[in-house]
Amino acid sequence: xxxxxxxxxxxxxxxxxxxxxxxxxxxxxxxxxxxxxxxxxxxxxxxxxxxxxxxxxxxxxxxxxxxxxxxxxxxxxxxxxxxxxxxxxxxxxxxxxxxxxxxxxxxxxxxxxxxxxxxxxxxxxxxxxxxxxxxxxxxxxxxxxxxxxxxxxxxxxxxxxxxxxxxxxxxxxxxxxxxxxxxxxxxxxxxxxxxxxxxxxxxxxxxxxxxxxxxxxxxxxxxxxxxxxxxxxxxxxxxxxxxxxxxxxxxxxxxxxxxxxxxxxxxxxxxxxxxxxxxxxxxxxxxxxxxxxxxxxxxxxxxxxxxxxxxxxxxxxxxxxxxxxxxxxxxxxxxxxxxxxxxxxxxxxxxxxxxxxxxxxxxxxxxxxxxxxxxxxxxxxxxxxxxxxxxxxxxxxxxxxxxxxxxxxxxxxxxxxxxxxxxxxxxxxxxxxxxxxxxxxxxxxxxxxxxxxxxxxxxxxxxxxxxxxxxxxxxxxxxxxxxx
Ligand code: GLN
Numbered sequence: 282x283x284x285x286x287x288x289x290x291x292x293x294x295x296x297x298x299x300x301x302x303x304x305x306x307x308x309x310x311x312x313x314x315x316x317x318x319x320x321x322x323x324x325x326x327x328x329x330x331x332x333x334x335x336x337x338x339x340x341x342x343x344x345x346x347x348x349x350x351x352x353x354x355x356x357x358x359x360x361x362x363x364x365x366x367x368x369x370x371x372x373x374x375x376x377x378x379x380x381x382x383x384x385x386x387x388x389x390x391x392x393x394x395x396x397x398x399x400x401x402x403x404x405x406x407x408x409x410x411x412x413x414x415x416x417x418x419x420x421x422x423x424x425x426x427x428x429x430x431x432x433x434x435x436x437x438x439x440x441x442x443x444x445x446x447x448x449x450x451x452x453x454x455x456x457x458x459x460x461x462x463x464x465x466x467x468x469x470x471x472x473x474x475x476x477x478x479x480x481x482x483x484x485x486x487x488x489x490x491x492x493x494x495x496x497x498x499x500x501x502x503x504x505x506x507x508x509x510x511x512x513x514x515x516x517x518x519x520x521x522x523x524x525x526x527x528x529x530x531x532x533x534x535x536x537x538x539x540x541x542x543x544x545x546x547x548x549x550x551x552x553x554x555x556x557x558x559x560x561x562x563x564x565x566x567x568x569x570x571x572x573x574x575x576x577x578x579x580x581x582x583x584x585x586x587x588x589x590x591x592x593x594x595x596x597x598x599x600x601x602x603x604x605x606x607x608x609x610x611x612x613x614x615x616x617x618x619x620x621x622x623x624x625x626x627x628x629x630x631x632x633x634x635x636x637x638x639x640x641x642x643x644x645x646x647x648x649x650x651x652x653x654x655x656x657x658x659x660x661x662x663x664x665x666x667x668x669x670x671x672x673x674x675x676x677x678x679x680x681x682x683x684x685x686x687x688x689x690x691x692x693x694x695x696x697x698x699x700x701x702x703x704x705x706x707x708x709x710x711x712x713x714x715x716x717x718x719x720x721x722x723x724x725x726x727x728x729x730x731x732x733x734x735x736x737x738x739x740x741x742x743x744x745x746x747x748x749x750x751x752x753x754x755x756x757x758x759x760x761x762x763x764x765x
Contacts, residue, residue, distance in 0.1 A: 283308045285433030285760040288342055288490040295341045302341030302385060306330040309343040309387050312434045316764070320410045320432060322425040324348045325356050326388040333383065338493045338517075340383030345429045345438040348389040349396050351470035352376055359472050360392045360404030363627025364608045373470020374502050375439055375481055382497045387435055390425030394629055396441055396474045397595065398422050399449060402688070403631050411453060412761035413727050417685040420450035423484070427454040430484040433760035437485045437494055443474045444587055445680075445706035447482035451718040452730025453685035455759045456484050457747075459491040461740045463713025464509040466495070467502035475594035476507075478587075478710040487757050488719065488748040492516035495740065512738060519741040520748050525567040527746060528673040529733075531560070533574045535705050536678050548683035549702070552729050555722045556679045559731065559754060563677075566753050568746075570677070575665055577701075582658045584704040587711075589642050589655035596639025602627065663712040666734075675735040675746055678705060680718050684727030706732060715740040717747045720756040728759065 283291065283305055294300045313326045322345070334340060346352065349359040351369040353376075358364045372380070379386070391404040401409035401424025409424035411417040412431045419428045423440025427447075430438050431454035440447040442460040451458025460482035468479055481498065485491045495516050502508045533539065541553035564570050604611035604623020611623030628636070642651045669676065682702040709716035709732075716734040723729065733750070735743035751757050 284312055284765075285758075285762070286436060287486045287758050288339065288436045288493055289487070291342055291436060292338055302332055302334075303330070305341060306332070306343055306385050306387070309434055312432070313388055313429065316432050316434065319415065320412060320428050321407050322390055322409060322429040322432070322434070323388040324358055324360065324391050324404070324406055324425070327355070327386060330385050331380070332385050335381065335383030337382035337497065339379065339497055341385065342437070343385045343387045343435045344379065345388050345390050345426055345435050346376065346386060347392050347423050347426045347438070347440045349392055349441060349472040350376060350439065351472075352386070352389065355389065357389065358405065359395050360406065361394045361627065361632070362405045362609075362629075363602050363604070363623065365405060366609055367607050371470065374467035374504060375498050376470065378498055390423070390429060390438065392424060393422035394632055395472070395595075395599065396422040396443060396446060397632060397635055399445065401425075401450070403629060408688070411685045412763055413455065413685070417687050417727070418453065420453040420685060422446040423450055423482075427451060427456065427458070427484050430454070430456050430486060431761050432763070437483055437490055440482050440484060441471055441474070442480045442482040442710065443478045443591060444710055447484060448706050448709070448716060448718040448732060449680055451484055452680035452720070453728070454484075455720045455728030455730075455761065456486055457488055457491050458482060458484050458718040459495065459744070460709060460716050461495055461499065462509065462715045462738050464507045465715075465740060466498045467500070467505040467508050469502055469504035473598040475591035476598065477594060478591060480710065486760060488717070488744055488751050489517065489520060491717065492520050492744050495744075509738070514741050516741050516744055520745050522741070522745045524742075524745050524749050526569065527675070528569045528571070529563070529675050529677045529746075530571050530573045530669055530673040531677050532580075532705075533572050534577050534580050535701055537572060540702070546682070548724060551724045552679055552681070552683050555724060555729065556731060559721045560677070562753050563750060566749070571673070573669055579658065579661060579665070580701045580705065583662065583707055584700055586655040586658040587704065587707045588638065589651055590659065592635045592639035593642045593652055594639075596636045596643065599636070659711045662708055666708060666712055666714065670736045675733050675743060678732050680706060680730040680732050684724050684729050709734050713737055715743040717743055719747055719751055719754070720759055721754050722756065
């Protein structure tokens with residue numbers, strides 16, 4: 282009955298007593314169970330609600346949480362066998378903040394194992410399907426958090442974004458995905474993947490709702506020394522700031538007309554053609570948009586550099602998963618045997634491959650050539666972006682070279698053009714830039730998303746620009762009405 286409603290819509294229903302928090306929870310809980318078999322958004326669906334009324338825009342609103350955030354007394358698996366029975370004894374800061382704002386946790390969502398991956402297919406409880414077409418992926422790693430918002434079960438959910446794990450699935454699911462500036466939201470209680478790249482991020486169905494959630498979550502946290510001091514900005518009230526005349530740029534080598542014309546991939550052509558139509562409409566509304574160029578070799582280095590840095594950090598961060606302190610206990614007579622057994626059984630092949638890569642990269646004799654070189658590429662890209670940001674307010678680009686891929690898609694798309702278009706979102710993590718995805722159209726009846734990335738600490742401006750573009754595209758409050 283309340284399916285598909287945004288935070289803002291539910292707020293006014295709650296405030297006028299047309300619905301109670303209990304009714305909303307019960308409705309969302311029914312929907313969660315109804316869609317679980319077909320789409321598999323959840324690892325755990327909560328059947329009882331914990332709620333205390335608060336004076337907040339999120340009071341009485343249900344949400345879902347990626348299963349790599351610590352929840353006191355609630356199973357938290359990171360979608361990995363190595364944590365399949367782990368019940369934490371404390372809440373992540375975002376969980377505590379949402380509780381204090383009166384938001385109600387509906388369930389913990391499926392991810393790619395340990396948040397490594399982009400397909401939503403590697404979680405230990407199975408594959409997450411795209412609500413718009415069950416034969417396609419929803420993307421990942423925050424797969425379940427995206428699917429349950431795209432299905433209209435909850436108006437918002439929390440994910441984590443290390444390379445694109447919220448902003449890419451958001452595009453495939455036709456919803457908004459926002460990753461604020463690095464340090465804006467505390468990561469205390471988020472299982473670390475690659476600490477220099479990890480961000481807390483969110484899915485919502487419009488930009489205003491993303492501003493509402495960010496206002497609640499942001500702020501300094503003594504438990505996370507990387508958090509920024511509060512910027513004293515209220516993102517909701519700054520959403521309507523004047524953005525007329527703001528300057529945007531797009532990168533020729535990522536999404537210029539040439540990329541479209543030189544490709545014979547029909548999906549890519551259509552996705553980019555639609556993107557350039559939207560750029561024209563945005564221009565008509567008073568934004569300036571210019572094309573800039575970045576050396577292709579530098580852009581092609583995004584993927585290998587991202588993999589080098591993230592696998593190295595992940596190998597180190599996940600060395601606590603020994604099967605001794607938590608998770609299923611391994612078998613063996615010595616500590617080494619127990620650890621060996623737990624890690625052999627607990628991780629899938631995908632994860633082991635990344636740890637092998639990470640260990641190799643961190644070996645003393647490889648560090649200079651692999652790890653430090655990757656860091657240099659990262660620095661060059663971030664410098665390049667900051668140079669553009671002196672003249673322009675934000676970058677605009679499509680999130681992907683097409684709509685969500687089919688599960689059985691072959692990897693012929695790994696041409697070099699595709700590699701850039703598929704992986705540029707990691708620039709947002711390299712620099713810690715605020716970065717948001719919003720839907721801009723349909724290709725083959727599937728939603729496609731565009732991304733706006735802005736200067737560090739200008740979360741308010743990125744949200745305001747996105748909010749205006751959302752009005753221009755008219756693609757707002759979208760959800761998939763399957764089963765209605
Ligand atoms: N797809 C990327 C990876 O596999 C991003 C993951 C993420 O952002 N958590 O590493």
